[in-house]
Structures are given as structure tokens and as C-alpha cells.
Amino acid sequence: MKYSFLFLFLWGVALQASDWPRFLGPTGAAVLPESNIPTTWSQTENLAWKANLPGPGSSSPIVVGDKVFITCWSGYGDKPDAKDMAKLQRHIVCLKLADGSPLWEATIASTVPEDPFEGFITEHGYATHTPVSDGERVYVFFGKSGAYAFDLNGKELWHTSLATGSGSRKWGSGGSPILYKDTLIVNATDESQALYALDKRTGKQIWKAGGDMIDLAYGTPSIVESGGRTDLVFAIAQEIWGLNPETGKMRWFATHGLPGNISPCLIHDEDRVYLFGGYPTQGSAAIKLGGQGDVTATHILWTSKSSSYVPTPVLYQGHLYVVNDQGFAICMDAKTGRDIYRERVIDSGGGRGRGKPFYASPVLIGERLYCVSRRGGTYVIAAKPTYEKLAHNILADDASQFHGTPAVAGDRLLLRSEQAIYCIRSVK
Numbered sequence: 001m002k003y004s005f006l007f008l009f010l011w012g013v014a015l016q017a018s019d020w021p022r023f024l025g026p027t028g029a030a031v032l033p034e035s036n037i038p039t040t041w042s043q044t045e046n047l048a049w050k051a052n053l054p055g056p057g058s059s060s061p062i063v064v065g066d067k068v069f070i071t072c073w074s075g076y077g078d079k080p081d082a083k084d085m086a087k088l089q090r091h092i093v094c095l096k097l098a099d100g101s102p103l104w105e106a107t108i109a110s111t112v113p114e115d116p117f118e119g120f121i122t123e124h125g126y127a128t129h130t131p132v133s134d135g136e137r138v139y140v141f142f143g144k145s146g147a148y149a150f151d152l153n154g155k156e157l158w159h160t161s162l163a164t165g166s167g168s169r170k171w172g173s174g175g176s177p178i179l180y181k182d183t184l185i186v187n188a189t190d191e192s193q194a195l196y197a198l199d200k201r202t203g204k205q206i207w208k209a210g211g212d213m214i215d216l217a218y219g220t221p222s223i224v225e226s227g228g229r230t231d232l233v234f235a236i237a238q239e240i241w242g243l244n245p246e247t248g249k250m251r252w253f254a255t256h257g258l259p260g261n262i263s264p265c266l267i268h269d270e271d272r273v274y275l276f277g278g279y280p281t282q283g284s285a286a287i288k289l290g291g292q293g294d295v296t297a298t299h300i301l302w303t304s305k306s307s308s309y310v311p312t313p314v315l316y317q318g319h320l321y322v323v324n325d326q327g328f329a330i331c332m333d334a335k336t337g338r339d340i341y342r343e344r345v346i347d348s349g350g351g352r353g354r355g356k357p358f359y360a361s362p363v364l365i366g367e368r369l370y371c372v373s374r375r376g377g378t379y380v381i382a383a384k385p386t387y388e389k390l391a392h393n394i395l396a397d398d399a400s401q402f403h404g405t406p407a408v409a410g411d412r413l414l415l416r417s418e419q420a421i422y423c424i425r426s427v428k
Helices: 002-011 119-123
Strands: 047-052 062-064 067-074 089-096 102-109 137-141 147-151 156-160 178-180 183-188 194-199 205-210 222-226 229-236 239-243 250-255 272-277 283-288 300-304 314-316 319-323 328-333 339-344 363-365 368-372 378-382 389-393 407-409 412-416 420-424
Touching (some): 062 407, 089 137, 137 183, 178 222
Antiparallel strands (some): 222 229, 229 239, 272 283, 283 300, 328 339, 363 368, 368 378, 378 389, 407 412
16 A cells, blocks of 8 residues: 555556556566466467567566557667667657557667767667656656657657766666656766756756766666655665755765665665665665765664675565576575575576676566576566575577566566567466
8 A cells, every 4th residue: 555655646647557657667666466477488388479679778668558668779789780879879669568569669869979889888788778657758768868758659748968978987877767746857877977857847957966976876766755754765886875856955875885886776665775786896785764964873774795786676575585697596684684595596697698697677476576587588486585496488589688677567577688579478
């Protein structure tokens, strides 16, 4: 009931109960009640439809009513001979949920120069931010090319540039936009070392927050209600911030000490927030919510060396479930940070090629965790403090990478690869 109230409070419009309108679902927790999503599938089993995409991407699909929205890029870096940065363009694609048929597509020429397609940016590309919708419009962020709003029929409503800078590593940006009341909140820390709140109707800036110390902050901001107060909570290297979402002003902060890039989203319950990430030293921490000023000495409840590099863990019944960059599934006690189990779920490299095996975040459906690996298929794991692998599913005809977190719409599970979207559904 608490999540239902917060969901309506944040969006203020009548999104349908089965919608998946943002990264990690309606509440940003990637948790939903029991559904008839199958645990097994393949190219010939429980595959309702497949829709080819105009280019690759690492963003996740969202669902609004009978529509699926996804972003991609093309023209530069998507093929071996695509070496002209001036041809880079982004796409937002709208598909029919029932059968995957195309409804509309908007193509946006990229603002150049972009970060070159080399180094770490080749791991995720130029369409990494997941769209968000309030049920009337869909909002997208394309890094140096700015933020856009479209109506649900594909009409562009506004475009706002949020600067064209680059972080110290030139890795591109990745955090997804979120909605709070009538504002669109965007992590543009790579482009301008700042968070922005934009009027969702016009795209005009309401506030801007940040500073020179922000770098390599790739997470999606969180709206957290605790103790009668709503905070915008955001993690950067070394620190976590609690801001007033109405003004962007700092309310509290804590020094967590994790260096390098922070990619996983924050997870929270009623009185604490859980932080994961860091590079090359990784770790996790639990921080008590609320307070004023520097709360490091009083509000850090525990720290651990167990962590996740990119995927956001799931919190369920007092346990944190993690899939990490070494191919391990970890269950942690949320109260103490202690590991309950650590089991290898996948060989390093994801079964095909090299690199970290998981970028997608796990999604909890009922008591089953759906964990999409980059190259080795989807693993279904029991959400309980004893490790149990329930299924391993591979779409054998698609050798591309799967970076996007699944979306769930009723009894449909939507997977995105660099080539296509797949709708998984019990097919009799």
C-alpha cells in the first residue's frame, strides 16, 4: 500500500497497474507481486514475439498502456565500418505491446563532437538512459544531445540541452531520468557535473545542483520518503547526498569512501538506503535516512566488501540479492551486511567473449529473480536465503549482448538485446 501511494504521489496521473513506466519499474525497486511470467523459454518455447531494432543500445524498455518504448543509436560505432561521428543518431522506438509491431519512431541527429567510440564507451554505447513516462508523455535523455519530451503518438514537445561536456574518462553517461511531481530530474553529471530538475511540460530549468567534485556518477537518482520527509538521494564517488527535490538544496550528506564510478541505483526501505559500487575498490553500505549536514559519524550503519559493479541489487524480505561482475550471486542480510551465501551463477565472461558478465539488474517477480547476463542468457534464481538456480534460458539465435534490464507488463516479460526486443509469455 505504501508503494501504491508513493507511485501515485510521484506521477499524479492515472498510469495503469500493469505499466512499467521507468527504469526498474513503477517504484524503482524492480520488485512486483506474483505474475504468470514463465521460468523457461527459448527460440521455440514461450516466445510471443520478437521485434528487430534499428540499432544497439543499453537502455531498458518501458511500458505504458499498450505501448512499449525503447531507445537505440546508429550511424557511428554500431558497425565495424561506421567511423564517422557526424552520422551518429539516436532513435526512440514505439512498439505495440500485443505483437511487437511498430507504431512510430523518432530519429534525432546527435550533437557532436561526442565521446569517441573507444575504451569503456564501447561497452554500453550512446543509448544507455532508459526513458520515463507519466502516462501522457515519454521523456528521454540522450547525453550531450539533451533531454526530449514526446507525446505518446510521437510528436516532439520540447528539447532542452544540458551541456556537452565530458567526464574525466570520456565514458559517456548512463543514469536514467525520473519524475517527481511536475519535474523531470536528470543526471547530467557527465555532461555538466550537475543534476537538473526540468518542468516536465516545457523543459525549462527549475533548479540545478552539483559541483566540480562530481565525476563518474552513473546512477539514477532516487526519490525516498522517510520520516515524513521526501529526499532526492544520489550517490557519487566518496559521498552520498540527500537533497530537497523541490529546490535541489543539500539537506544531508555522508562520506562512504568508495572511489571511482558509482553505477548501481540506491535501494531503500523505510529508514535506510543501501549503496553499492566503486572501482577499482568495490563495496556496499547501509546509511540511515534523514538528518541534517554531515551525518557520516551517526548514519552509516554498516559497510561490506560485497558489491555490484553495474546491476542494482534487489531488496526482499530483509535480504539483498546481488549479481556481480565476477559472475557470483550473493545474498546479504540487509540489517547487518553479512553475506548469507555467495555462489557462482555464471562463468566469468558470461559464456561468450570477455568482460563483466552482468550489466542488467535483476528483477524480482513473486519469489523468483530474473537475472539477464550480457552473453550467457537469463538465469532464474529463487529469492530465498538458500541458493537455488531454477532455470537458465538462452535465445540461441541472438549472439549480441543483452544489457537492458527486463520490463514486466502483466504476464509479459520484455528482454532487449543489441538487436531486438523479445516478449516472453506463456504460450500454449
